[in-house]
Amino acid sequence: xxxxxxxxxxxxxxxxxxxxxxxxxxxxxxxxxxxxxxxxxxxxxxxxxxxxxxxxxxxxxxxxxxxxxxxxxxxxxxxxxxxxxxxxxxxxxxxxxxxxxxxxxxxxxxxxxxxxxxxxxxxxxxxxxxxxxxxxxxxxxxxxxxxxxxxxxxxxxxxxxxxxxxxxxxxxxxxxxxxxxxxxxxxxxxxxxxxxxxxxxxxxxxxxxxxxxxxxxxxxxxxxxxxxxxxxxxxxxxxxxxxxxxxxx
Ligand code: PGA
Numbered sequence: 001x002x003x004x005x006x007x008x009x010x011x012x013x014x015x016x017x018x019x020x021x022x023x024x025x026x027x028x029x030x031x032x033x034x035x036x037x038x039x040x041x042x043x044x045x046x047x048x049x050x051x052x053x054x055x056x057x058x059x060x061x062x063x064x065x066x067x068x069x070x071x072x073x074x075x076x077x078x079x080x081x082x083x084x085x086x087x088x089x090x091x092x093x094x095x096x097x098x099x100x101x102x103x104x105x106x107x108x109x110x111x112x113x114x115x116x117x118x119x120x121x122x123x124x125x126x127x128x129x130x131x132x133x134x135x136x137x138x139x140x141x142x143x144x145x146x147x148x149x150x151x152x153x154x155x156x157x158x159x160x161x162x163x164x165x166x167x168x169x170x171x172x173x174x175x176x177x178x179x180x181x182x183x184x185x186x187x188x189x190x191x192x193x194x195x196x197x198x199x200x201x202x203x204x205x206x207x208x209x210x211x212x213x214x215x216x217x218x219x220x221x222x223x224x225x226x227x228x229x230x231x232x233x234x235x236x237x238x239x240x241x242x243x244x245x246x247x248x249x
Pocket of ligand 1: 009167171172173174175211212213214232233234235236
């Protein structure tokens with residue numbers, strides 16, 4: 001059985017004080033459950049403070065990005081080693097906002113995912129098609145390429161520690177969620193891709209989570225689908241009320 005994974009991606013929101021207040025309140029009302037894992041992805045600046053708050057609670061920390069080198073002259077960047085040291089367990093790589101606004105390529109995403117794994121983190125490799133690509137019937141070919149290049153040279157041992165997030169770009173921050181059926185169709189496609197590369201048994205262990213306008217109303221029906229193993233939540237993770245409802249789906 002794959003454990004559901006729910007990650008709140010705060011993007012560029014919340015000061016350290018706001019993050020701490022939120023994490024205290026959230027962890028206070030959440031006890032460990034065998035069927036689900038919860039993580040929050042605050043901005044870099046709040047990671048270390050949150051690690052102290054979340055220590056000993058069932059809530060994990062996730063970073064929003066990582067550089068592909070361990071250290072060096074890369075002004076503004078943060079390495080996997082640093083993120084692990086700051087208390088992270090997961091890191092997002094290839095979020096569509098990184099791809100769209102910062103020009104990240106599939107190759108960059110792959111280098112980041114591999115550096116995360118080398119550094120002892122679990123990468124959450126994000127893939128997803130834009131509206132234009134969907135309308136031009138290119139969804140599957142875009143995803144195939146993102147998966148092939150993004151997961152290139154990731155060993156069987158490492159893929160076990162990795163997560164794939166399907167985030168249709170047209171559903172991110174738009175209030176337009178993929179229906180559970182639409183999402184399941186793509187998750188099934190991703191699972192088949194993983195089966196071809198890693199074999200059926202291993203592919204059955206890998207979590208594929210969904211992101212894009214997830215809210216308390218749709219989270220349960222999305223996660224009820226066979227191949228949807230959790231959710232990556234943006235906007236609705238910024239408010240205690242709505243994120244609480246989602247983690248208690
Ligand atoms: P959203 O963002 O939930 O606000 O659509 C999801 C994401 O970007 O991960």
